[in-house]
Amino acid sequence: MNSRIYDSIKKQLNEILQKKYNIKTDLVWSKPHSSDLGDLSFPLFNVAKEISQSPHDIGQEILNSFSKNDIIDKIELKGGFLNLFLNQNEFAKSTLLDIISAEVYGKSDTRKNERIIVEHTSANPISPLHIGNIRNSILGDVIGRLYKFLGAKVNFRYYVNDLGRQIAPVIIGYFLLKEEKVKPDSKVDIWIGKIYALMNTFYEIFQVKTELEKLSIVSDSQSSFYELDETELEFYQNELSKLNADPQRDERIVKQLQKLVRVQDSLKEKLPQLYLQLKNLLDSNIKDLDDLTNKYLTGYLNGKDKEIKEKFREVTENTLSGHTETLNLYNIYHDDFDWESEVSWTGEVDRILSQLDNKGFLRHDGQALLLKNDVIASKLGFKEKYNINYEIPDLIVVNSEGIALYPCRDIAYHLNKLEKFDADYCINVIGKDQQLAQLSVRTALYGLGEQKKADRISHYDYEIVTLVGGRMAGREFEYVTCDELFTLAKNEINTILESRDYSAEVKDEIARKVSTSSIRYSILKIDPQKTVTFDAKKAVDPNENTGPFLQYSYARALNILEKAPKKDIIVDEMIQSAKQINFNIKKEAEWKIISIMEELPFVINRALDLLKPDIVANYAYSLASAFHKFYDACPVLQAEDKDSLETRITIVHSFVKSLESLFEVMGIDTLEKM
RNA sequence: GACCCCGUAGCUCAGUUGGAUAGAGCACCAGCCUCCUAAGUUGGGGGUCGCGAGUUCGAAUCUCGUCGGGGUCGCCA
Numbered sequence: 001m002n003s004r005i006y007d008s009i010k011k012q013l014n015e016i017l018q019k020k021y022n023i024k025t026d027l028v029w030s031k032p033h034s035s036d037l038g039d040l041s042f043p044l045f046n047v048a049k050e051i052s053q054s055p056h057d058i059g060q061e062i063l064n065s066f067s068k069n070d071i072i073d074k075i076e077l078k079g080g081f082l083n084l085f086l087n088q089n090e091f092a093k094s095t096l097l098d099i100i101s102a103e104v105y106g107k108s109d110t111r112k113n114e115r116i117i118v119e120h121t122s123a124n125p126i127s128p129l130h131i132g133n134i135r136n137s138i139l140g141d142v143i144g145r146l147y148k149f150l151g152a153k154v155n156f157r158y159y160v161n162d163l164g165r166q167i168a169p170v171i172i173g174y175f176l177l178k179e180e181k182v183k184p185d186s187k188v189d190i191w192i193g194k195i196y197a198l199m200n201t202f203y204e205i206f207q208v209k210t211e212l213e214k215l216s217i218v219s220d221s222q223s224s225f226y227e228l229d230e231t232e233l234e235f236y237q238n239e240l241s242k243l244n245a246d247p248q249r250d251e252r253i254v255k256q257l258q259k260l261v262r263v264q265d266s267l268k269e270k271l272p273q274l275y276l277q278l279k280n281l282l283d284s285n286i287k288d289l290d291d292l293t294n295k296y297l298t299g300y301l302n303g304k305d306k307e308i309k310e311k312f313r314e315v316t317e318n319t320l321s322g323h324t325e326t327l328n329l330y331n332i333y334h335d336d337f338d339w340e341s342e343v344s345w346t347g348e349v350d351r352i353l354s355q356l357d358n359k360g361f362l363r364h365d366g367q368a369l370l371l372k373n374d375v376i377a378s379k380l381g382f383k384e385k386y387n388i389n390y391e392i393p394d395l396i397v398v399n400s401e402g403i404a405l406y407p408c409r410d411i412a413y414h415l416n417k418l419e420k421f422d423a424d425y426c427i428n429v430i431g432k433d434q435q436l437a438q439l440s441v442r443t444a445l446y447g448l449g450e451q452k453k454a455d456r457i458s459h460y461d462y463e464i465v466t467l468v469g470g471r472m473a474g475r476e477f478e479y480v481t482c483d484e485l486f487t488l489a490k491n492e493i494n495t496i497l498e499s500r501d502y503s504a505e506v507k508d509e510i511a512r513k514v515s516t517s518s519i520r521y522s523i524l525k526i527d528p529q530k531t532v533t534f535d536a537k538k539a540v541d542p543n544e545n546t547g548p549f550l551q552y553s554y555a556r557a558l559n560i561l562e563k564a565p566k567k568d569i570i571v572d573e574m575i576q577s578a579k580q581i582n583f584n585i586k587k588e589a590e591w592k593i594i595s596i597m598e599e600l601p602f603v604i605n606r607a608l609d610l611l612k613p614d615i616v617a618n619y620a621y622s623l624a625s626a627f628h629k630f631y632d633a634c635p636v637l638q639a640e641d642k643d644s645l646e647t648r649i650t651i652v653h654s655f656v657k658s659l660e661s662l663f664e665v666m667g668i669d670t671l672e673k674m
Numbered sequence: 675g676a677c678c679c680c681g682u683a684g685c686u687c688a689g690u691u692g693g694a695u696a697g698a699g700c701a702c703c704a705g706c707c708u709c710c711u712a713a714g715u716u717g718g719g720g721g722u723c724g725c726g727a728g729u730u731c732g733a734a735u736c737u738c739g740u741c742g743g744g745g746u747c748g749c750c751a
Contacts, residue, residue, distance in 0.1 A: 028691070028693090030690085030693070032694075033694070033695075033696090033697095034694085034695080037694075041693085041694085043693050043694085043732090045693080045730095045731055045732070046731090048731080049730095049731070055731090078694085079694065080693090080694085080731085080732095081693080081694070124751075161751060163751090164750070164751055165750070165751085166750080166751090340751095363748095365748075365749095368748070368749060370748065370749095388677095390676070390677055390678095391676075391677085392677090392747095393676085393677085393746085393747045393748090394747090394748075395747090395748085396748045396749055398749085399748085399749040400748090400749055401749080403749090405749075405750080405751085406750075406751050407751090410751095431745095432678075432679065432744095432745065432746085433745055433746065434746085434751080435677090435678065435679095435745085435746060435747095436677095436678095436746060436747065437746095437751080461678090461679090463679065463680080463744080463745085464744085464745080466744090493713090496713065500711095514713085525686095525687075525688085526686090526687070527680090527687090527688090529679060529680070530679085530680060530681095530687085531679080531680065531743085531744055531745090533686095535686085538685095538686075538700085541700090542713055543699095543700080543713070544686085544699070544700055545699095545713090546699080548713055549699095549713070549714090551713085552711085552713050552714075553714090555711075555713095556710075556711065556714080557710095559710060559711065560710045561710095562710095563710055564710090567710095602690095603690095606690075614687095614688090615690090618687090618688055618689090618698095621688090621698080621699090622688090622698085625698080628714055628715070629714095629715075631710075631714075631715085632706090632714070632715050632716085633715090635709075635710070636710060637710050638709075638710075652710095673711075674711075674713065
């Protein structure tokens with residue numbers, strides 16, 4: 001990165017001030033809001049205060065000893081600001097030559113010594129990716145891309161949560177169907193998502209009925225242990241109120257029953273055939289789903305039962321293949337997959353727990369164990385280091401049945417995670433709702449004496465996505481999948497393409513690439529800390545969307561360069577001998593776009609420093625917008641003279657390079673025509 | 675109750691280490707294709723930056739308080 005013109009001017013001014021007044025305050029530059037006030041502006045108030053002189057007097061002093069160079073046309077003092085009018089031709093020359101000479105504009109190797117793990121997506125492997133997941137994937141992807149762009153080695157990892165309690169019924173249901181030779185009626189991850197929703201409901205119904213049975217409440221009208229209807233519900237309600245033993249418990253049961261009836265009915269409606277198939281299979285094959293579930297779960301948890309292991313892997317790997325297929329639509333790729341089950345099989349969890357226990361960092365409550373977050377954090381300097389000045393709640397890590405919960409495996413995972421890529425840092429892209437659990441991974445590592453490791457791990461948190469006019473519930477097969485969203489976008493775009501005279505293949509390529517960009521962009525542009533109510537219609541509306549806007553500006557720019565030979569303009573030669581060009585900026589639109597292009601490397605660096613992909617996205621918009629205005633205001637191939645022609649060709653060429661850099665970072669495809 | 679995040683135009687969002695008159699898109703109204711692709715562009719209306727104090731020459735931005743929304747806080751992940 002060359003030193004910035006703005007910074008070198010600032011430096012000169014600061015040196016003058018230091019010589020004159022021997023002050024400490026540094027001037028800061030900013031771009032004025034209006035071109036009447038110049039191109040670069042320095043407020044003098046802070047200096048004025050330090051030396052108790054008026055800003056105007058200080059400005060005069062600076063003017064007296066400031067030796068103008070050819071980059072500055074004019075300096076004005078106005079309202080306490082020192083306003084500089086740059087020589088736009090010189091600035092253009094410097095900036096455009098900079099862009100031209102760069103292999104990839106803005107790319108650098110400032111981070112070349114860093115090795116980074118970015119873990120993202122990590123969705124449960126029992127349902128398809130839905131729009132609640134995609135923000136995670138896109139953010140993680142772009143963060144990794146930012147690091148790569150600045151030279152770091154990046155490793156994208158996917159942590160497969162294949163040990164959740166809800167997973168076993170899915171395995172059972174999947175193989176019941178498979179053994180009956182029932183073929184998937186949709187993409188495999190969606191198929192598994194259906195089975196999950198159904199099996200989970202059957203399982204929950206079974207559990208409630210079992211509980212009722214223990215209270216000696218059994219309905220005569222009951223036809224299945226896996227089904228509920230309104231009459232049964234009424235019956236149970238009556239019986240419970242007759243018992244009148246534990247009103248709190250009864251209320252919970254009734255609520256659960258009501259919910260299950262509702263969920264069951266909606267599933268029956270959404271998946272009528274599969275619902276019946278699975279229910280009948282359960283009725284005739286599985287006496288005790290609870291028992292079988294536990295058998296499967298423990299079998300997989302310790303990894304000793306080969307058959308169960310293979311069954312779990314078949315289902316989860318199938319789901320994951322669906323996930324990667326979906327992610328690829330969005331230009332997202334993972335390097336490695338880590339399996340929670342494998343973490344479990346190492347036996348590390350037990351060692352960790354006893355180590356923490358020996359150090360007095362676990363609180364016992366019956367068989368349950370809690371991580372004493374606050375004790376660890378206070379004792380071992382965690383709070384000071386991360387500037388935490390409140391009491392961190394304890395986290396339950398082992399439940400009262402003595403089963404180690406998810407955070408245990410997460411701690412074990414992170415004990416060895418950095419080594420997997422010999423990484424300096426690991427960034428975990430995980431929703432804000434897991435703040436405490438993620439914090440606890442690091443406090444636990446502190447507790448284990450692994451402070452240095454903990455300090456190299458960070459939780460990149462973002463706000464969750466909700467659905468406009470609806471809700472998302474995997475257990476009820478209620479979500480908009482990323483595949484559906486993609487198709488929705490593609491259909492919208494195809495409507496526009498109808499009027500174009502392109503081949504079917506070209507149309508398809510355009511639709512695909514525009515769909516990806518419009519969805520990616522609609523997520524990227526928003527500050528990750530803001531909750532998003534996702535509106536599929538808007539995300540997919542090409543008029544509202546900026547992804548296509550960016551691609552269109554690129555296509556327009558490229559089109560100019562491609563048409564140049566018809567006017568006997570050889571762009572390559574012109575660019576190669578750009579140093580000879582007599583850069584001549586005549587219009588505001590030319591100046592604007594150059595001024596914006598100049599910022600690119602700094603924008604990208606800033607986005608990485610702050611880990612805010614939205615900065616890149618919004619910048620890209622302002623750049624493309626400036627190009628469209630330039631396109632309208634400044635004819636290129638029919639420019640009025642040679643200088644303008646050459647200047648504008650260079651601008652267009654530089655713009656193309658700028659967008660290519662931004663697209664690389666944002667994971668957006670270039671398009672030659674739209 | 676404690677903690678985290680958010681609150682800017684009718685809607686969706688920008689707004690840099692505090693700087694001059696707070697900006698875009700959508701929607702609404704009125705223009706621009708004989709001219710490098712109109713998925714574009716020009717103009718117009720639209721604001722108590724949730725509210726109140728404080729710090730400051732200067733606050734959408736920093737501090738405190740307060741209200742509203744979302745999330746987490748002992749048996750999901």
